Amino acid sequence: MSESSGVAVYGEIADGKLLPIALEGLGIGRKLADSLGQEVAAVLAGSDVAGLAAGAFAGGADRVYVVDDPLLKDYQPDAYVSVMEKVIGQVKPRVLIMGQTDVGRDLAPRLAFRLGVPVTMDCVELAIDPASGRLLQTKPVYGGNAQAVFTSDADPQMVTIRTKAMTPLQPDNSRKGEVVKIAAGLDASTIRTKLVDRVIEDVAGIRIEDADVVVAGGRGIGGAEGFAQLEELARLLRGAVGASRPPCDNGWxxxxxxxxxxxxxxxxxxxxxxxxxxSSQHLSGCSGAKTIVAINKDPEANIFRQARFGVVGDWKKVLPAFTARVKELMAG
Amino acid sequence: MNIIVCVKQVIDPEAPPRSFKIDAGGTRAEMQGAPPVIDPYGEFAVEAALKVKEAAGNGKITALSLGTGLLREVVKKPLAMGADALILLEDAAFAGGDGWSTASALAAAIRKTGEYDLILCGREASDTNAGQTGPGIAAILGLPCVTLVRRIDVAGDTAKVERVTSAGYEVVEVPLPAVMTVSNEIGEPRYPTIKGIMAAKKIEPVVWKPADIGIEPSQVGASGRRLKMNRLFQPVHEGKCELASGETPEEVAANLAARLREAKIF
Structure with missing residues (x-):
C-alpha cells in the first residue's frame, strides 16, 4: 500500500472528445493531489485517442497514460476492465476517480471487484482527511435523504463522481507533461459481451443536460397534453422540458x-x-440548479424546502398566467 | 431456464421525506411510521424475470434476499408476483454489510443453488444507491454482466439485451449464464394477484446461514466490509422559499414572474 502514490483520473471519451466529467475529475483530482503533495495522472483508453492528451494536461494532469487499441473503439466492459486493471497495476495510484456516467456506472464496480478494493459510487464531495491522509468520500444515500462519508484502507481508493458536482479547472494550454503509452494487450476471445448497435433517441431542441433553463413537470401534470404547456414556457425561456419519474413511467x-x-x-x-x-430521488437530479422555482398546490410539498421562489396553487391556473406575464416582461 | 433474482428489504423510499430519521448512533436510518418494503428497484428485476420466463414458456424463478429481521410478508412479494422459490440469507452475521460482503454472500448462495442461467438485480438499491451488487456477483462468479437493462430476449444460450444510456440505448449480445442489472424502463412491475398471494403463502422460504453457503461469518456483514462508513447525516437546507402572493392564481403567477424578473432570474 505504501508504494501507491498520486491521483489517477479516468478520462472518459465519447465521439473523439474528452467528456466534461473527465475535466471535472481532473479538477478535483488536482485539488486532492495538491493536498497530498503528489501527481495527477489521466488515463485515456480508446481507439485513436492519443491526441486528447493535450486536453488532459490543460485540465490539470501531470502525466497522461494512453491505451490506444482498435478493440477499445466502443466501450465494452470485458475489454475495458482488463485494460484498466493492467493500467492501475502499473500506475499504482492512491486514489482513482471515474465519472458516474453510463460507462462509469458499469466499469467502476467491476474494476473494483477485480482489484479487490471497494468503490464509492456517485460522490458529491471528496477531500483528504488531514489526520489520516485518506480520502473522505461523501455520497448521497437513501435516494438523497441522507449523505454518508466513507473511507477505505486499501489502495487505490476508488470513487465515481456525480456529473457537475466537481468544478473543472480553467483550462491552461501551456501545461505540458509526460505521455506514457501502455499496450492494451487484449485477447479478443476474452471479450464476452458484444455491442450490436447503439441507438441515439434524439430529442427535439436543447438537451436538458445542456440547457440553462429547465421547465419540468411531475405526476400532477396528468398527461402528455399538459407537457405541451410546459414546452411553451421552455421555448420562451430558450430552455428544455424535463420530468420527474412518473411522467416518464407513464409514457407522457x-x-x-x-x-x-x-x-x-x-x-x-x-x-x-x-x-x-x-421526492428525494428527483431532487438528487436537480439540486445543483442555481435557482429552483416551484409551482405546487400542496404547501407542504417537499419541493418548497429546496425552492428559492414558489407559488402555492393549481398549475393549470398558475402556469398560463405565469407564461403570459413572462412573455410580456421579456418583450417589454 | 433458471433465473435468480436478488431483491432486498428496505425502508420505504416512497415515504414522505419528512419521516426520514437517522438514529442517535448515526449509522442507521428509518422511515418513521412506514413499514419496510421490497426495494422498488428490485421489483423491476422481478418483473424482468417474469417476462423472460413467460417468453421462454418454462423455467424457475428463485428470489434471493439477504438481511436481518426480514418480514415474511415483505420478502414474499416476489413470490406473490409470480416467482417460484425464495431463499433467505438471514442471520445476525449478515447485518451491516457493504457491497463487498453482500456480493460475496449472494455469490456463494447462487453457487450453492447449482444451476442458473440468468442472475438479475435491480440497477441499484434504494438505500445505498450504489449499483455494485450485480457487477460484484458477476466478478466473483466470473460471469459476463450487462448493467441498466431495459429489455431481455433469450435465444438458446445467448441473450440479446437493450442497455439504457443517457442518449438512448445499446443493443448487446451476451452469452448465458450472465448477470444483469435491470432499470425501470423494463416496465411497471405487475401487482400480485389474489392467486399469487395465496400461492406465496404456501411457499416456505429456505433460510441459509453463513455456514450453509460455505462462507466464514467474518467474511459477511459488518465484519466483511472493506469500506468504512464514518458518518451518516441529513444535509441541512438553509434556503428559504419566497412564496408569491395575490388574490387569484393568475395574480399570484404574475407576481411571481415580476419577482423573478426583478431578481434577474430570467
Missing amino acids: VPDTVQIGLTGKIIAPELYIAVAISG
Missing part, C-alpha cells in the same frame, strides 16, 4: 428527459418545477 414524455437519481443529473441556472412534489 420520453425516458431520456427524466431528471433524478435514475435519470439525468442537471445543474441549470433556472429550474422550474411544476406539479413536482420533490
Whole structure:
C-alpha cells in the first residue's frame, strides 16, 4: 500500500472528445493531489485517442497514460476492465476517480471487484482527511435523504463522481507533461459481451443536460397534453422540458428527459418545477440548479424546502398566467 | 431456464421525506411510521424475470434476499408476483454489510443453488444507491454482466439485451449464464394477484446461514466490509422559499414572474 502514490483520473471519451466529467475529475483530482503533495495522472483508453492528451494536461494532469487499441473503439466492459486493471497495476495510484456516467456506472464496480478494493459510487464531495491522509468520500444515500462519508484502507481508493458536482479547472494550454503509452494487450476471445448497435433517441431542441433553463413537470401534470404547456414556457425561456419519474413511467414524455437519481443529473441556472412534489430521488437530479422555482398546490410539498421562489396553487391556473406575464416582461 | 433474482428489504423510499430519521448512533436510518418494503428497484428485476420466463414458456424463478429481521410478508412479494422459490440469507452475521460482503454472500448462495442461467438485480438499491451488487456477483462468479437493462430476449444460450444510456440505448449480445442489472424502463412491475398471494403463502422460504453457503461469518456483514462508513447525516437546507402572493392564481403567477424578473432570474 505504501508504494501507491498520486491521483489517477479516468478520462472518459465519447465521439473523439474528452467528456466534461473527465475535466471535472481532473479538477478535483488536482485539488486532492495538491493536498497530498503528489501527481495527477489521466488515463485515456480508446481507439485513436492519443491526441486528447493535450486536453488532459490543460485540465490539470501531470502525466497522461494512453491505451490506444482498435478493440477499445466502443466501450465494452470485458475489454475495458482488463485494460484498466493492467493500467492501475502499473500506475499504482492512491486514489482513482471515474465519472458516474453510463460507462462509469458499469466499469467502476467491476474494476473494483477485480482489484479487490471497494468503490464509492456517485460522490458529491471528496477531500483528504488531514489526520489520516485518506480520502473522505461523501455520497448521497437513501435516494438523497441522507449523505454518508466513507473511507477505505486499501489502495487505490476508488470513487465515481456525480456529473457537475466537481468544478473543472480553467483550462491552461501551456501545461505540458509526460505521455506514457501502455499496450492494451487484449485477447479478443476474452471479450464476452458484444455491442450490436447503439441507438441515439434524439430529442427535439436543447438537451436538458445542456440547457440553462429547465421547465419540468411531475405526476400532477396528468398527461402528455399538459407537457405541451410546459414546452411553451421552455421555448420562451430558450430552455428544455424535463420530468420527474412518473411522467416518464407513464409514457407522457420520453425516458431520456427524466431528471433524478435514475435519470439525468442537471445543474441549470433556472429550474422550474411544476406539479413536482420533490421526492428525494428527483431532487438528487436537480439540486445543483442555481435557482429552483416551484409551482405546487400542496404547501407542504417537499419541493418548497429546496425552492428559492414558489407559488402555492393549481398549475393549470398558475402556469398560463405565469407564461403570459413572462412573455410580456421579456418583450417589454 | 433458471433465473435468480436478488431483491432486498428496505425502508420505504416512497415515504414522505419528512419521516426520514437517522438514529442517535448515526449509522442507521428509518422511515418513521412506514413499514419496510421490497426495494422498488428490485421489483423491476422481478418483473424482468417474469417476462423472460413467460417468453421462454418454462423455467424457475428463485428470489434471493439477504438481511436481518426480514418480514415474511415483505420478502414474499416476489413470490406473490409470480416467482417460484425464495431463499433467505438471514442471520445476525449478515447485518451491516457493504457491497463487498453482500456480493460475496449472494455469490456463494447462487453457487450453492447449482444451476442458473440468468442472475438479475435491480440497477441499484434504494438505500445505498450504489449499483455494485450485480457487477460484484458477476466478478466473483466470473460471469459476463450487462448493467441498466431495459429489455431481455433469450435465444438458446445467448441473450440479446437493450442497455439504457443517457442518449438512448445499446443493443448487446451476451452469452448465458450472465448477470444483469435491470432499470425501470423494463416496465411497471405487475401487482400480485389474489392467486399469487395465496400461492406465496404456501411457499416456505429456505433460510441459509453463513455456514450453509460455505462462507466464514467474518467474511459477511459488518465484519466483511472493506469500506468504512464514518458518518451518516441529513444535509441541512438553509434556503428559504419566497412564496408569491395575490388574490387569484393568475395574480399570484404574475407576481411571481415580476419577482423573478426583478431578481434577474430570467
